[in-house]
Amino acid sequence: MLAGTAWAQAPGVSELEQSGLKPPTVLSQGYAGSSTDMLVSKLLGQSVFSTPDSDDTAIGTIADMVVTPGLGVAAVVIDIRDFAGVEDKRVAVDFGQLEWAATSDGSYRWVLAATADTLRAAPAFTWAGDAPKTPQANGSPDQPAEFSAPASLDTVTPEELHGMGVYGLDDQLIGTIGAVLPFPDGGVDAVIVDVGGFLGLGAKPVAVGYDDPQFSTDIFGNRYLFLNTTREQLEAQPPYDPNTYAGERDLQRMVVTP
Known part of the structure; x- marks a missing residue:
């Protein structure tokens, strides 16, 4: 880096x-x-x-x-x-x-x-850890996080996708998932990958089709999405615009093949 x-x-x-x-x-x-x-x-x-x-x-x-x-x-x-x-x-x-x-x-x-x-x-x-902790309802202190066994790929929920790291070709980190676009009748149409940016500002949102997602899990239990593309190709894509996406889906939605 x-x-x-x-x-x-x-x-x-x-x-x-x-x-x-x-x-x-x-x-x-x-x-x-x-x-x-x-x-x-x-x-x-x-x-x-x-x-x-x-x-x-x-x-x-x-x-x-x-x-x-x-x-x-x-x-x-x-x-x-x-x-x-x-x-x-x-x-x-x-x-x-x-x-x-x-x-x-x-x-x-x-x-x-x-x-x-x-x-x-x-x-x-x-830093969240600097804020005073709020006791849990039962009064017990916060317990350390424990990773469960990895779920099968078809059980990844939209909530779990938020904030997930995205890796591309050459196994390089190319962005993070900032949002999920659902189909009106259920399922996921695309994920919004935030790429680039500086000092937390200016990251470019790119809509990537969720047609055949490829995941992996590291030794800590963290899961990652893999895309057969590069950071440069993502940055070259038209940015995702929530106001025009419905009419420009074919233009804004990047299709990545495994």
Whole structure:
């Protein structure tokens, strides 16, 4: 994901293999780090700038990282402080938007190519775990989640599709399911795959036909939808528009064959 820096992985290893969908080999074979690998513990607290060469463009510091089981690093949390009139807050950034860039003196720094207006419009990052927990009706504390045995593919409900990760060719994560379009008489017509976006804004919704869905389950029990396409092909599709979809279904609905 990260431009210019490998995220603790051996060359050529796909995101899917990291998710546990294929037998891991690091435990049995060990891990040989490269010169561009970096530990998360070393990232926390590092400064982030909007340009490579000016100290006046310091946006803030890396405050935290969000890791999703099976997906790897989902976001980097940046603590914005005293930047171009932007209110002090924390924002979540796609890890791939951070660049480990060289400065004019040969040193390196983290660069996020974002304007003050973009950061000002970005929603503040909040973590659900920071909110006070509401006791359950029976007064017992929340119990840890337990994964049940995978259901058969024909029992996946529309509710389970929401938020599901979508993988494409080369086993790369290409988006997430943001909505489900049902047929009037039942069943699923298409899923809306949110692809791209920046700082939680601007993701492009693409309608993908739900004709022959292909799923898999990782070692954590998380399920994923697989599409025989690439991120670039999704981004080239006309965006889904709920106001015109009924009349432009053939144009807006992407058909992907297994």
